Amino acid sequence: MKNNPLSPARNPDLRQIVYEKLKEAIVEGIIRPGSKLSEIELADKLAVSRTPVREAIRQLAQTGLVTLTPRRGAYVTLPTKKDAEDLYELRRDLEKMAVRNICLNPPEHKLKHFRQIFENMDDSTEHSEYLKEDQDFHLFLYKECGNKYLRKMLNNIIDMINLCRTYSVESDVKISSFAKGHVEVIDTLLAGDCEKAEGFMDDHIALTKQSLLKFLEEHPEGVVYDE
Amino acid sequence: MKNNPLSPARNPDLRQIVYEKLKEAIVEGIIRPGSKLSEIELADKLAVSRTPVREAIRQLAQTGLVTLTPRRGAYVTLPTKKDAEDLYELRRDLEKMAVRNICLNPPEHKLKHFRQIFENMDDSTEHSEYLKEDQDFHLFLYKECGNKYLRKMLNNIIDMINLCRTYSVESDVKISSFAKGHVEVIDTLLAGDCEKAEGFMDDHIALTKQSLLKFLEEHPEGVVYDE
DNA sequence: GGATTTAAAATGCTATACAACTTTTTCATA
DNA sequence: TATGAAAAAGTTGTATAGCATTTTAAATCC
Numbered sequence: 269m270k271n272n273p274l275s276p277a278r279n280p281d282l283r284q285i286v287y288e289k290l291k292e293a294i295v296e297g298i299i300r301p302g303s304k305l306s307e308i309e310l311a312d313k314l315a316v317s318r319t320p321v322r323e324a325i326r327q328l329a330q331t332g333l334v335t336l337t338p339r340r341g342a343y344v345t346l347p348t349k350k351d352a353e354d355l356y357e358l359r360r361d362l363e364k365m366a367v368r369n370i371c372l373n374p375p376e377h378k379l380k381h382f383r384q385i386f387e388n389m390d391d392s393t394e395h396s397e398y399l400k401e402d403q404d405f406h407l408f409l410y411k412e413c414g415n416k417y418l419r420k421m422l423n424n425i426i427d428m429i430n431l432c433r434t435y436s437v438e439s440d441v442k443i444s445s446f447a448k449g450h451v452e453v454i455d456t457l458l459a460g461d462c463e464k465a466e467g468f469m470d471d472h473i474a475l476t477k478q479s480l481l482k483f484l485e486e487h488p489e490g491v492v493y494d495e
Numbered sequence: 496m497k498n499n500p501l502s503p504a505r506n507p508d509l510r511q512i513v514y515e516k517l518k519e520a521i522v523e524g525i526i527r528p529g530s531k532l533s534e535i536e537l538a539d540k541l542a543v544s545r546t547p548v549r550e551a552i553r554q555l556a557q558t559g560l561v562t563l564t565p566r567r568g569a570y571v572t573l574p575t576k577k578d579a580e581d582l583y584e585l586r587r588d589l590e591k592m593a594v595r596n597i598c599l600n601p602p603e604h605k606l607k608h609f610r611q612i613f614e615n616m617d618d619s620t621e622h623s624e625y626l627k628e629d630q631d632f633h634l635f636l637y638k639e640c641g642n643k644y645l646r647k648m649l650n651n652i653i654d655m656i657n658l659c660r661t662y663s664v665e666s667d668v669k670i671s672s673f674a675k676g677h678v679e680v681i682d683t684l685l686a687g688d689c690e691k692a693e694g695f696m697d698d699h700i701a702l703t704k705q706s707l708l709k710f711l712e713e714h715p716e717g718v719v720y721d722e
Numbered sequence: 723g724g725a726t727t728t729a730a731a732a733t734g735c736t737a738t739a740c741a742a743c744t745t746t747t748t749c750a751t752a
Numbered sequence: 753t754a755t756g757a758a759a760a761a762g763t764t765g766t767a768t769a770g771c772a773t774t775t776t777a778a779a780t781c782c
Contacts, residue, residue: 317767330557339774354642365588415581544736
């Protein structure tokens with residue numbers, strides 16, 4: 269008698285809904301980095317009270333997507349070039365760790381599923397399709413890494429990475445080389461060669477980072493150089 | 496109509512104050528793991544309204560110190576043995592990363608300061624004194640690591656580590672070996688031997704982890720074994 | 723025009739209220 | 753006495769109103 273199948277459509281949980289909506293809007297670039305998040309304005313637009321908006325904003329601040337300035341409000345974080353570099357440095361180590369753990373007991377079936385997807389990609393593949401599968405693959409790795417805290421941190425960091433990535437959407441990268449990187453990671457994982465798998469993941473993240481930084485250098489508008 | 500001299504001498508930023516107070520109470524073991532955090536009760540005890548308490552609790556949930564159950568409230572996280580293992584695994588990699596970065600440009604003066612402190616320690620040193628200096632040293636490394644996001648994560652994880660550590664306060668470890676580990680890290684950092692420094696940090700964290708796990712095995716009360 | 727004062731707006735918090743949900747208590751029934 | 757359903761009490765999540773302090777914008781004065 270726990271959950272009635274005819275129970276009302278959904279648990280409201282407005283805070284979570286507002287959080288997701290804001291996150292999406294920020295990551296997709298609808299709300300631009302640097303712009304202000306007015307509690308009143310957002311509450312008005314989303315047709316909720318200030319309470320869930322406040323809590324959602326604070327939740328976003330903890331992942332770094334939003335920067336809080338006491339008594340002045342919340343602003344969408346405007347990542348600097350160093351931020352992007354720091355994020356990728358951290359991501360590299362964390363994903364290597366995930367790969368290391370997964371290698372101890374690789375989920376064969378799903379890995380083969382992803383292998384097939386990436387093997388069939390080439391430079392004619394839609395950029396958006398690659399992005400989607402790439403996202404799915406990495407989220408899959410996070411879920412399977414077996415370390416609750418590592419998973420949490422990776423899920424946090426990926427939001428910031430995506431924020432940085434909005435800058436580089438139309439970047440002219442070679443899809444094939446990214447896809448190949450994934451296949452290499454998967455193959456070594458399936459073969460149980462942990463050390464090599466880590467190395468391939470290292471290469472893959474390095475390539476992604478390089479691609480983003482190249483884009484940032486070519487498009488300095490909106491990117492802040494600190495120090 | 497300016498400042499009433501009889502205005503309440505209250506510090507602003509209640510949320511942060513409540514957050515710190517709760518964090519301390521949890522990490523010090525005053526509020527036991529597993530116990531419930533009632534918004535009303537805490538608001539009452541701290542003489543504030545529910546709002547800052549709610550926000551502080553949510554902030555604590557982000558670091559993992561508190562576990563939120565929808566519609567049922569917030570509970571102080573009761574770490575399992577696997578939690579402790581996961582935390583130390585993550586901590587090891589993150590601190591190695593910090594050491595790697597610091598090694599590129601080591602802050603000589605302060606490192607020497609810490610070196611002296613740890614060099615003068617032996618098995619007769621007060622356990623509490625070692626704990627304090629150990630804490631300070633690691634926080635110092637976090638601050639100097641040069642990567643904003645790494646710093647944030649390390650500061651988060653150390654709270655959870657401390658929560659686990661409350662169990663092992665009276666652990667009968669050899670202070671000298673811990674202190675020696677620090678000196679080794681510092682010396683290799685000062686010498687600019689990054690690889691070795693990382694290795695020594697690895698050993699140091701491994702030793703700390705081993706000490707905690709040994710304690711947990713000898714004192715299974717209050718520790719949950721999952722899976 | 724530039725500086726100073728005043729007004730408007732936003733945040734941080736308080737307080738109250740209420741619906742939905744949990745937990746506890748009560749109480750009837752086996 | 754134990755069991756289980758029904759009622760009561762308590763909490764959370766959200767909403768709304770309001771106030772103090774501070775920031776921001778506008779207005780005023782020199």
